[in-house]
Amino acid sequence: MAKVSVLILAKNEEKFIGACIKSVKSFADEIIVIDDFSTDKTAELCENLGARVIQRALNGDWGSQQTFGVNQATCDWIFMIDADERATPELSAEIKKIIAQDDKNFAYRCARLSYFWGKPLKHGGWFPDYVTRLLPTKGTYVEGLVHQKICHSCTEINLDKSKYLVHYPYRDWEHYFSKFNFYTTLAAKKMHDAGKSANLFDIIAHPFWAAFRMYFLRAGFLDGMNGFILACFHYFYTMAKYVKLYYFGKENRHVTEENDV
Secondary structure (H helix, E strand, O other): OOOEEEEEEEOOOOOOHHHHHHHHOOOOOEEEEEEOOOOOOHHHHHHHOOOEEEEOOOOOOHHHHHHHHHHHOOOOEEEEOOOOEEEOHHHHHHHHHHHHHOOOOEEEEEEEEEEEOOEEOOOOOOOOOOEEEEEEOOOOEEEOOOOOEEEOOOEEEEOOOOOEEEEOOOOOHHHHHHHHHHHHHHHHHHHHHOOOOOOHHHHHHHHHHHHHHHHHHOOHHHHHHHHHHHHHHHHHHHHHHHHHHHHOOOOOOOOOHHHHO
């Protein structure tokens, strides 16, 4: 009978990874944690829960780290999950059925239901947020430093959105704004590398359209206060992205710099 390896990348996740591991226990034949040399008790906690922990430096390359994890798997199938995600019982039951059928012509995409301050985000483009997670081990690898692309030769199938992952993208405001800064910088660099530039129109128009689409066209208003807050933040996220693109490569030089030496 086919078996499945669960792969988790982690660094300093002692408060969250335990629940993640417990959520996959019902279908996992092995759990592999690729630990980026955590300084807390992440590795110890994972081992106590039966996971195999391998320490390897991430060095900012998520694709390489995930490919390394795939290469450590001993089972025919792999299931990728992040420490801030949980497999629901419905998803776990569906994975068992798929593994029992063992048809390696297919890879499977799971819906994700994100929670923000204890409430689900079902609108505004947040759900179903499909991600490829279950697929045959052989021939699978991952490319991309941050926004990874899972490479394989299978036909992808979306699982029913009632069988989803629970996702906790933000632990607190510090975590939110850390991601905000990181991803807006990354997005600006990606656009710059693609030969794009920004002007005043981009800085004004794109944020307005992004927030309008999230709140009205994608019905973010149905998520109440959270929907409103996230639409507002999406405005500033988009604005920051284009502002950083506008200033990309420009030097923030002090006008008195020569006198300051």
